[in-house]
Amino acid sequence: MLLNKETGNNHILYSFRRCPFAIRARLSIYFSNNKCQIREITLKNKPEEFLKISSKATVPVLLTEDGAIIEESLDIMKWFLLKNDPLDIMRPYDYESPDELIGFFDRDFKFHLDRYKYSTRFDPQKKDEHRNAAVKILSKLENKMDDSAYIYGDKISIYELSILPFIRQFMLADINWYESEFDCKKIKLSLSRFIETNAFIVTMKKYNEWVLLREEAQYFPSY
Numbered sequence: 126m127l128l129n130k131e132t133g134n135n136h137i138l139y140s141f142r143r144c145p146f147a148i149r150a151r152l153s154i155y156f157s158n159n160k161c162q163i164r165e166i167t168l169k170n171k172p173e174e175f176l177k178i179s180s181k182a183t184v185p186v187l188l189t190e191d192g193a194i195i196e197e198s199l200d201i202m203k204w205f206l207l208k209n210d211p212l213d214i215m216r217p218y219d220y221e222s223p224d225e226l227i228g229f230f231d232r233d234f235k236f237h238l239d240r241y242k243y244s245t246r247f248d249p250q251k252k253d254e255h256r257n258a259a260v261k262i263l264s265k266l267e268n269k270m271d272d273s274a275y276i277y278g279d280k281i282s283i284y285e286l287s288i289l290p291f292i293r294q295f296m297l298a299d300i301n302w303y304e305s306e307f308d309c310k311k312i313k314l315s316l317s318r319f320i321e322t323n324a325f326i327v328t329m330k331k332y333n334e335w336v337l338l339r340e341e342a343q344y345f346p347s348y
């Protein structure tokens with residue numbers, strides 16, 4: 126097989142810059158020191174090639190060079206990090222079951238986050254109710270952290286990669302309220318520290334929409 130000169134492989138990631146599930150997939154590529162072709166798509170205009178390989182049609186989707194299609198963000202993270210994990214991002218798996226807490230955030234936290242952030246699309250009357258429910262979940266997470274403000278132990282792990290992109294959305298939903306009223310100090314430290322890292326900055330780099338330049342491949346990460 127002829128390997129791509131840029132990446133040393135032929136993997137393709139379908140991604141959408143702002144999507145928290147896609148952010149965590151890109152972070153895992155970064156932390157596993159891997160590379161791939163990235164195809165930035167928009168959810169309103171999903172390209173045929175993407176719809177052809179993914180019946181779920183959600184981002185991220187990884188098409189590996191062997192032709193495997195991985196459609197769940199957490200599976201994409203594991204696929205990369207189980208091959209190479211120099212910072213031991215996956216170590217919580219040796220001691221607990223991270224999928225439970227991550228899955229809880231994906232379902233329950235995201236449920237309230239969407240209804241808070243996009244309250245006009247749901248029920249504007251219930252905006253505060255959903256924010257309070259989200260805060261309740263975050264307070265439990267705050268209690269899981271020690272003074273280092275990491276979710277597991279004293280360094281970054283699969284938890285930060287998976288969960289912080291959602292907490293960032295929570296912050297962005299009403300940044301003034303977050304800064305003045307939100308009281309979880311460790312979570313605030315954790316998020317502000319994370320979004321200043323090179324990993325996050327590189328992960329949030331803008332790419333041109335793939336459909337506009339099909340022939341011109343773009344790669345993640347790029348510096």
Ligand SMILES: N[C@@H](CCC(=O)N[C@@H](CS)C(=O)NCC(=O)O)C(=O)O
Binds near residue numbers: 168199
């Ligand atoms: N369980 C999926 C969820 C992915 C997901 O819901 N992504 C959103 C964007 S943030 C999406 O693609 N939604 C489809 C759409 O809006 O058409 C995963 O973890 O990868």
